[in-house]
Amino acid sequence: MRGFDETLLDEADETVRVRFVVNGRKVACEVAPRETLVDCLRDKLELTGTHAGCEMGACGACLVQIDGRAVHSCLMFAVQADGARIDTIEGLTESGAIADLQAEFHRRNALQCGFCTPGMLVNACELLSQVARPSREQIRDALSGNYCRCTGYEAIVDAIDAVAKARSAGGAR
């Protein structure tokens, strides 16, 4: 990697080229350094399933996976993610990785307006990858940064709980 080049200081308004692997596909795009990852995903890559709810990390609507971990895409500039693997709700849906969670959310109506749902699913996915049989308390704790104004949360907790049990019973994964 090269050292610091002072001409960079005069190029704040210039876009730079970044490369990611988004939902399993190599992507290159031009972004201004000040562009957050959520804006880049939504505007440049048209992945509008990731939502911006507060743009300060307080609502969880913008969660995506970066290198396999749930991260707020509003708390990162796209340039910081250069070289990273990014998975969004669209990719997680297409790969089938969260199909059981989605089905259970649907069955129990664990969503209303749906704006928080992608973030909830990303977080649920992470929780179940780390704790096979979380208690209801652990589920609520894991979702403690995900705001939902519609459901009152119980159906979401129920859905995640049911999927955890089903996955454990199935022995798969």
Next chain:
Amino acid sequence: MDFGETAVKASAFSYFRAATIDQALDAHARAGDDARFIAGGQSLVPALSLRLQAPRLLIDITHIAELRGVRREGACLRIGALTRHCEMLSEPLIAEFAPLLHAAAPFVAHPAIRNRGTFGGSVALADPASEFPAMTLALDAEIEIAGASGRRRVKADEFFFDLFETALQPGELITAIYVPLFKADQRFAFDELARRRGDYALVGCGMLATFTSDRIDDIRISFFSVGNRPMRAKAAEAALIGFGLDAEHIAAAQAALEDDLAPPENDEVPPAMRLHLARVLLGRLLGRLGEGA
């Protein structure tokens, strides 16, 4: 809050990804110090988005290998500045040798924030309401700083000056935090009173004590959310050292807090209420410490 100029998109800046500490320091110097280092960015990114800060240059230090890793070094645990909050929960060395940090970690924001936020970043920001900066006080940690004039180590007790003011000079960055290894004759306790899980606490407290049977030989108690900086409760400590954790000495420590803390004026949590809550929390934690914590 001033609503005249609300913003949600950052002012323009240039971005530089440093591969080494020297590159990062050099970039900062050459930007005329109108630069910010960014690690996890969990506090800095919103500050930029809201245009509370508008540096010319953002220097990404997350790819500097030297800032990573947790390892034993003599009587200390060296915790690299880039150690993420989630690693405080998952790293076995932390659980074994710095269990107070392990205990505090679940209270730091929410899982996805912990996946990005870094220990060094948290200490560097020195938010008086944050868990980790205060815990460096309780742990008697040392903060290693790299700057133009080389490396130096600063005791946590001498690191935090005032609101967001620390021993870090412009252009310096934290490389690691050294925490004395947890010993068999020590006990620790941590808790906080937050309205909601992951919120900044109304009051939080951590403590590390060395015992001879049930007598306290040494204790370090630190609070957060009780003033302009993370705070040691030295008067409370003094009220306990040399004694057992009986009701009388716990009450003495609680009473002493008045001299230790400087709760800020706040409509929602008046200073007297914060002091009251600090005393309640202190009493509960000392109770747990007495039970072996």
Next chain:
Amino acid sequence: MTAPLTSLDRPNSYIGRSLPRPNAKRLLAGRGRYVSDLRLPRMLHAAFLRSPHAHAKIVSIKTDEARALEGVHLVATGADLATICTPWTGTLDHFKGMTSAPQLPLPLDRVVWAGQAVVAVVAENRATAEDALELIEVDYEDLPIVVDIDGAREADSPLVNPGSVSNVCFRSQLDSGAVDDAFAHAAHVVEEEFSFGRHTAVTLEPRAIVADYDPAAGMLTVHHGTQTPYQFQDLYSRHYGIPEARVRVIATDIGGSFGMKLHVYHEDMAVVGLSILLGRPVKYVADRIESFVSDIHARDHRVRARMALDAKGEILAMDVLDLTAIGAFSTYPRTSVVEGNQVVRLIGAPYRFRNYRATLEVIFQNKVQTSQYRAVGHPIACAVTERMVDMAAAKLGLDPFAIRAQNVIADDAYPQTSPTGYRFEALSHEACLKRLQEMMGYDGLRAEQAELRKRGIYRGIGIATFVEITNPSPAFYGVGGARISSQDGAIVSLTPSGEVRCLISVTEQGQGTEAIISQIVADQLGLAQEHVKVITGDTEVTPHGGATWACRGAGIGGETALQAARALKRNILEIAALILQEQPSALDIIDGDVVDAGTRNRRLPISEIARIVYFRSDTLPPGTQAQLTVSHHFAPQGYPFAFTNGIQGCSLEVDVDTGFIKLLKHFIVEDCGRVINPMLVDEQLRGGIVQGLGAALFEECRYSETGQLVNGSLADYLVPMPMEMPDIAIAHVDTPTADTELGAKGVGEAGTAAASACVLNAVNDALVPFGAAVNSIPITPARVLKALKRF
């Protein structure tokens, strides 16, 4: 053993069934289409410079530098927009004597709250627009401000609207007479003052709008995250002078609304004007901080109440004063006095007493407007009433269940008219009380409470009865002159392939409108639900109607769909009868097939009827004109409102050293009449309850003495989050309304209506051993500790 067959065992019996929402799968896959997702060709982005002052004169605005910035297309001030937009005034005729100043998209010479939009910038992107905002200079001259209710009412108070005589927006009084007499002869009187903090809707998707004016066609298309597209079609048409037929408002997926997104906002009106000025699409999405300072707030009431009882605990009378501060303007077009009006009319509603007096005073101040948000007025009326009932019970040594059982209107005593003039068709307070007591395991909870108290653990048990207004007739807004419809329309078609499409005026914000409409249509027509497609939210496509507010979607929209589906079925069977040479009455439709009504033997698929009608009309008898599209409207008649009722209960624990409250469990027994989809009803209740619990414990818009909102971010304004919310047990009593065939009433606000009252009662129950009481909402640790004199 086989259970007896019920109506639910019939094929296509979708009414009463818990079924997932067909349209939710898109949202789960990240394929929602919210206005904030929308990108149109040549679209520009707006941002607003806001007032840092709560009240100030605008001396000058300098925009030259901003205009010169690369990427900026337009900088507009109040004067620029005033040339194309006519002002609006938030008053209604049936609120006699109410006043409010005219409003424009952006102010001309004076700002009246901190956060009010002053200058608009339109640029290539939001970041550039925000860069330009930094280059605008506005010179203000401070004016005296009005912040708190008491100050606003003083004779020498500064005026929010210079030139007016006072800061009073509206005053009204209800008096059934004989109230003083009742109090004079009462054995017991309880009295208390209550305060209810301001809170706000905090939808997860902020307000979002894309206005797209095409000057060539003279056509305005507005993609608008709103509950009420028809209302906005009318308003954009009238205020911008565009013929109604050339204004199209499209409301697709909406990230939450709860009443907040049916009001006129200055920025939204401005964005329409900006698009007209530029002839290009302009997008504006409020950021979170902007939402806090410009979305409507709600509540902000102070209520003084007295209740008189006889020696046995019979409620004799109530006497109430409600003061509410609404900001600098009354909101348009629904006004900001509706909440206060509902507070004074709903107080005491579950009970039998006849003597009632209430005074309402609605006051201007230099804050953002308040207006209708989920459960308008109900939480306040309920908390005041139910706390007074508990205070009375304590005074008389009665159990909270017992005093309510003694005083609620008996289930067999309907119809009834309340002392405030509300007409109740049929309610079920007694049945609900009984059911709740069983469901809570009330006696067990009391025993546990007593046991734990001995160990220094302070649990509280609270209950709260409520009445909810749903299915409003024109009595709500129409009679006041508002062009807000209380009827709905549906267009139901049999498609050429034999499926059914229903275009309907009620709208979807996630509550399941489209799901229940498809259930009703499929049920009534006799076909599989997946063969019914429901389309909502586009004024160019769906018929004019009231849309979704005040819990009217299921009751009024549902009835519209039911009647429309029945009409289409009649038309289908007429054609079937011609083809089959039968009488229509001898035929029925089951599972998409025309069958013999008696034997249920399959005769002909309806797809075949569609094929013949659309493609082989030559084979039908001469003179046959098949009508496989039916348009139908329904306006509620009979009772002006369909009232629902219910009761909530909760169990919580107060940490008396910290003032922290842990919610343990919440309960509700609710009667919304005919339940169309039990799962969706339960989820409405749960979501509504949690909004009420947020209000009870966490939510409050706090202002400084200078009128600045001090906690206007999602980090500082505390919404209810998963960890702190309890599980909620639900039971139902079903008392359908006889005003409609469907019999459904609304349910969206019932949860919010009583949840905070319930918590208030439970907290006070927990504090009984300390002789302490809390009568302010939200119930913060500071308030609990103050009540306990801990600091």
